[in-house]
Amino acid sequence: MRTFRNRLSALARAGLLAAGLGCAAGAAAQDLLIRNATVHTAGPQGTLRGADVLVQGGVIRAVGSGLAAPAGVPVVEAQGKPLTPALFGGISGIGLEEVSGEAPTVDMAVSLKDQPVRPEFDVTLAYNPASVLVPVARMEGIGFTLLAADAGGAFVAGQGGVVRLDGSADPVGPRMLFVRLGAGASDLSGKSRAAQWMLLDQLVAEARGKVPADSPHALLTPAGRAVLARYLAGQGRIMVKVDRAADIRQLLRWAQREQVRIAIAGGAEAWQLASELARARVPVFVDPLANLPANFDQIGATARNAALLHAAGVEVGFTQGGDASHNARKVRQLAGNAVAHGLPWEAALAGLTRVPAQAAGVDDRLGTIAPGRTADLVLWTGDPLDVINTAEQVWLGGRAMPMRSRQTELRDRYLRRGEGGLPPAYIR
Template structure:
């Protein structure tokens, strides 16, 4: 029995962990959606060496996929998640997204150099679960853990295929408003005092040897990159007044920012549009959950996009195990007044541009990685599913741990007379 179990495990690893062989593909009759526009045209896509080689008609290829006029899109953004740095949220040994460093009198408690992408596991069981639903990439987020700091650490973009690690610039995560007040002397006003001190340390106004210094040498080097425009600060913030203060702070310090949450962002939509600040919203939030979100409304995404704000989506609790439901948020935003093309951009070009990885993901264009999805219908309709998922030109099996368990426990009962193992082990 143990030999058969080992063989089953090896076969399962072969299904989930080993990518298909590289091949040239020709996708015919695709209803092609080019990134963040609603314009769809029927065309063929030629894929060579894992890249999109040509888009048009009249091509030939050895491996042909007939899309039959169905939507073909870039692999979608899976949101801001812990995919690959978390397996089971309740099992601490499998969670690498948060940092606990002890008390202030022992170590500096603000560690912006903490980078969760260094723990990314490309063999995580969460990856095929979400990839089979058409999700191709995610922004890993740093969590707070037990650290008394509004600066949570760094994350980065990972593609849900292969083991190349994070791509593009890093993102620094900070927590503002009432959610971060407990880490800043129980006052949101002190958050700006702390952030200003950190920048003063980076600029040399506070000596590294000062008893008041909060940063390590590596922390100063990390923050210096964001002052030099080599990354974006993702601020979790909801209240309109806090968003206004964030805009003033970022403009004064020339720091690129993005907003995660923004339940009241619609109140300051013109200012956000003028500053070109992307906002990642939960389009299912309909009622306030705290005093920072009294202005919550279902058409938040629609109002922001109408004002010219780049809008993408996120779940409040990250939902790494079900990141594929981000499509539902986009569809819900459309149901509440957002244009289809703006919602689709929120799953493709907007997050790619915000994270500086638009040359790799989020669009269908010659020279891009061939990360493509063939859908049974409208990709923003939850009744549609991914029919084919192609990553780097490889047509991947739509299998995951869930589908393997389903098949194991729904297999026909064995024949006891033939000495077969129970179906759970077969």
């Protein structure tokens, strides 16, 4: 037990040190000139070779060739290396969970017996900017992530939002409402996916005042009615986790009937409705590694999902299944796999930058390299979609982030050699 506690204490010290590094960096200058980079803007300008990016006050002021550095502004010589916007870490729980198997450290879902449908539940209130997962993701080029409410006691899970991984305590941009449909949520809807639409219709009726608030059959609290009413009025996007084509078809019909803005997460069979999704302007966040059916909702899964959707005009982003919070860095691998199966490289980069920023309503600040945008930038050793390359330096708001994390601190601690040839951690 003592050995376990000692190891836990070592992990905590290393993690807190790495997490605190971002706060220490907050005092650093927010002005710099990055010179002679291959600038992948992820915007209308496309890729600019031999270009410069001027940052002042944490904001991009100019992008072009031959820019002059104002007096006192440090210059970074990129030597032609790729420069991209800071990447999207997927739909995750970074800062909402520390140890997935330890329930007190996980704050992504709510499960209440009385009135379990609580759209007013907002996971961003539990966000911990000092989480050890923040620097782990950040040093891999991840600058922002979408915190998701996970289905706990109801298929309408609650709200989440975008956070920047710069140590800021508060989310940026509007909230999103998270809903799960299909077989994965049938246990939360009377063992039937058909009941999900019945319950959604009732929720809509309640939010629009068609069901008395004191009805014994009401599913929503007054606060829940007010929150859902905002989304029904178009003030925010609803992110729906759904895979089966038949369910996506019903979702599109429901969204059109109720005039709500939606996005899809997962969408293993979304390619079968690509043209309909394009017409409805619904972005889809896919997992390109979903190539074989993991369940009966994914019979039509294919590695070409992203390419087929893009070819039809759908905006494609990326997210991953499994432990997305601890493995946010793998989102680059997902994009690279999509490229290997037909998605254009530029579209894959957009799926890691511009597309998620637009879907979350933060594209006025994040997702592209352009004057007026927040200077969240990454300089890479090579092609960022090839996992052989790494982030050489990350800037968030123009501040150079420490390229260290709990993992690198522990690596260095146990690799250093001391007396007797043992690392210092083993010497009493």
